[in-house]
Amino acid sequence: MTQAQEKAIKLHEQWRGKITVEYTCPVATREDLSLAYTPGVAEPCKLISKDVDLSYKYTRRWNLVAVVTDGTAVLGLGDIGPEAGMPVMEGKCVLFKAFGGVDAFPLCIRSKDADTIVDTVSLLAGSFGGINLEDISAPRCFEIERKLKQCCDIPIFHDDQHGTAIVVAAGIFNALKLTGKPIDQVRTAISGAGAAGIAVAKVLMALGMKHLTLCDSRGALYDGRGHMDPFKQEIAKVTNPDRIQGGIGDVLKGADIFIGVSAPNTVTGDMVASMNKDPIIFAMANPIPEVHPDVARAAGAKIIGTGRSDFPNQINNVLAFPGVFRGALDVRASDINEEMKVAAAKAIASLVSDDELSPDYVIPAATDPRVKDAVAKAVAEAARASGVARI
DSSP states (O other), rough: OOOHHHHHHHHHHTTSOOOOOOOOOOOOHHHHHHHSSSSTHHHHHHHHOOOOGHHHSSSGGGEEEEEEESSSSOOOOOSHHHHHHHHHHHHHHHHHHHHOOEEEEEEOOOOOHHHHHHHHHHHHHHGGGGEOOOSSTTHHHHHHHHHHHHOOOEEEEHHHHHHHHHHHHHHHHHHHHTOOOOEEEEEEEEEEOOOOOOOHHHHHHHHOOOOEEOOOOOOOOOOTOOSSOOHHHHHHTTTTOOOOOOOOOHHHOOOOOOOOOSSSSSSSHHHHHHHOOSSSSEEESSSOOOOOOOHHHHHTOOOEEEETTTTTOOOGGGGHHHHHHHHHEEEEEEEEHHHHHHHHHHHHHHHTTTTTTTTTSSOOOOOOTTTTHHHHHHHHHHHHHHHHOOO
């Protein structure tokens, strides 16, 4: 165990959890108690019983998000169980509060059955203003999100999919400015056709990208290929228009952009060298990327991003999800749709001015204090424009 790992263990023992519950009302006197609890509390209860939407006015529901996991895909550790995922979920709740002013509460569910998880969350949805799905393995995560969107009237957001997609799209948007290549003309190869890879593809296509190919462990996805689940079949129908076949090395030949959401060391320097001039490399496997930045740079990469904080252009979901939920909650959105995701990506990208833009700075830092308000405003405006805002 390294020194840093030992320190993390000691601190978690010291903290005994990273979140707590605080109350907002006074309870020092008998009158305080009579207003905050019985008999006074009966009055808002009666009003909410006649109009459920008043729960947003008289309770904390307006600002409360559930962070839901089954512990099957936790932080690169895999299927470690819901209790073992709890430290990560608590950490996520801290990020919601610190970077979005959003109260969040972890719900770690002891089931791997998609319908059980959907039933559990839908039955609890009346307590929350939004649901953030976290660290649920594919392809069940797609099914769970889809079913929850059908049965819940609050935003359902799988951060491993959509948070990643938003931040990647923001970085690509700015990187293309530097290379001068139009988004509708570039060729992109995505290594990884799970939750993140498919979501990234969808957001990039919403931004105007046309030539995009995903690869899984069996090679390039294309319409009609065998050994694909329904979600891969769906994305295969709208990607890889040239029906490229083979592995990631074949797909990278002549490509302008590589996006990695897969496994360490899957791309070589020779593969990068086979790409088009001034390629963009976003290698986000953590902690070891698909190709090391030094290797990619030596092979001709112009712009490199990773999931790590010790290299430039960190692709960090904290740039997206706190502001996305802040904006959605502020307008009591019933959904977080594609328009809101695209608006969030553009808002993040806009924080790097043309004067500041450089190969080592295509995306703002995760701790940039401007991010929350910029993303929240853009998301709220997009929610209103797309008809999902309720206030």
